[in-house]
Amino acid sequence: MSATPIALVYGSSTCYTEMTAEKIRDYLGADRVTLINLADSPLADVQPYPYIIMGIPTWDYGELQEDWEERWPELDTVDFTGKPVALFGQGDQVGYPEWFLDAMGYLHDKLVVRGALPTGYWPNQGYEFEASKALTSDGQLFYGLALDDENQFEESEARIQTWCDQLRSEWQL
Numbered sequence: 625m626s627a628t629p630i631a632l633v634y635g636s637s638t639c640y641t642e643m644t645a646e647k648i649r650d651y652l653g654a655d656r657v658t659l660i661n662l663a664d665s666p667l668a669d670v671q672p673y674p675y676i677i678m679g680i681p682t683w684d685y686g687e688l689q690e691d692w693e694e695r696w697p698e699l700d701t702v703d704f705t706g707k708p709v710a711l712f713g714q715g716d717q718v719g720y721p722e723w724f725l726d727a728m729g730y731l732h733d734k735l736v737v738r739g740a741l742p743t744g745y746w747p748n749q750g751y752e753f754e755a756s757k758a759l760t761s762d763g764q765l766f767y768g769l770a771l772d773d774e775n776q777f778e779e780s781e782a783r784i785q786t787w788c789d790q791l792r793s794e795w796q797l
């Protein structure tokens with residue numbers, strides 16, 4: 625049994641996703657959440673945890689952040705069957721409106737193929753962008769918590785808290 629029930633795995637090039645990861649850990653409780661930075665640790669470290677949160681920023685016009693890109697093949701080495709996974713993304717809806725949070729969409733699609741149980745979908749109200757690969761087919765929900773610290777930093781704290789409460793309820797923690 626792992627020390628905490630939740631692994632929070634993330635990649636972060638300029639620390640926005642890392643700061644979000646720390647806020648989520650603090651809000652859910654450090655006794656419940658272990659942080660795993662993909663710059664230092666393999667993705668397979670998530671395997672023993674019953675619940676997984678993944679943080680992924682989008683870079684370079686709809687591309688994966690570099691640590692996620694490097695670790696991507698490791699997603700095939702983890703057994704995600706039936707495992708509750710929740711995603712959060714950092715992006716810039718003003719600077720990159722045609723690719724807003726695309727990487728979160730790629731990660732979601734990969735996890736579904738790998739048998740994970742996606743949780744923590746998030747309403748798309750309150751954002752302005754042109755296209756995103758991180759939206760459900762009806763366009764109503766993001767595949768995870770959508771954050772834009774570049775343009776909506778003042779909204780992030782409340783969004784994080786609401787999403788964490790949603791996870792507590794979805795996961796019955």
Ligand SMILES: Cc1cc2nc3c(=O)[nH]c(=O)nc-3n(C[C@H](O)[C@H](O)[C@H](O)COP(=O)(O)O)c2cc1C
Nearest residue numbers: 636637638639640641681684685686715716724725
């Ligand atoms: C060169 C560059 C390219 C970016 N491309 C995208 C993009 O395609 N889509 C998006 O939503 N955000 C994009 N962003 C915004 C980043 O996702 C945002 O700055 C994020 O907070 C970075 O997170 P990190 O510091 O955890 O790496 C880009 C930012 C930079 C500087």
